[in-house]
Amino acid sequence: MNQPGRGVDDESPATPPGPRRRTGGRSARVREAVLKATIEQVTEHGIEGLTIGDVAARAGVAETTIYRRWGTRTALIAEAVAELAAVGNPVPDTGSVRTDLRMLAEQVSHLISRPGIARLVGTAIALSSDPEVDAARRRFWNDRFERSSQIVTRAVDRGELPAAVDPREVLETLSAPLYFRLLVGEKPIDDAFVARCIDQTLALHGKPA
Structure with a gap:
């Protein structure tokens, strides 16, 4: 007999909740492994x-999975190149433009000094006539410049750089010699070279004495 105030179903065991759907779990892992x-x-x-086929074997997925998600080899390469801009490169925020630029320069030098990265960058430039690869290359640089421009805007707020300074020009002045030395000069990027790049960047774009 039911007790007052309780419904018929109240005496039945509670229905256990169904399995919770994971949002993006396996899909995210597959994407990470493939890239x-x-x-x-x-x-x-x-x-x-x-x-x-080689990518699928290394990632431990079926080739059809890659074709279904990316469609073409070029589209896959394009997204992988773009992904390099966002992984493992947090924007420095040390409270000083000089140390921020040093950390950024070290990030760039570590990235482009990784085995094969110089070849990857050079090949991507050589294949710029391919619309997908060219779009990925531009996304790579635009993303890096956009995120790293925070270094310059914070320096302007602190009075370390003039208000009219162009963040992209500052970052280009800093990073261009690093890429040139690796891709053209084929010389190592040492601490003295990084320090010289920073000095030249601040001398060109810093506040006049």
Whole structure:
């Protein structure tokens, strides 16, 4: 007999909740594994030597999974190149423009000094006639410039740089010699070279005495 104030279903065991759906769990892991495998394949064999089969085997997924998500080899390479801009490169915020620029320069030098990255960057430039690769290259640089421009805007707020300074020009002045030395000069990027790049950047764009 039911007790007053209780419904018929109140005496039945509570229905256990169903399994919670994970949002993006496996899909995110597959994407990460495939993009990581793509970068590894490109750095080892170049863009021209990359195949969907090799990426699938290295990532531990089916080739159909890659084709279903990215469609073409070029689209896969394009997203993998763009992903390099966002991974493992937090924007420095030390409270000083000089130390922020030093940390940024070290990030750039570490990235482009990784085995195969110089080849990857050079090949991406060589294949700029491919619309997808060219779009990925531009997304890579635009994303890096956009995120790193915070260094300059914060320096302006602190009075370390003039208000009229162009953040992109500051970042180009700092990073261009680093890429040139690696891709053209083929010389190591040491502490003295990084310090000289920072000094020249601040001398060109800093507040006049």
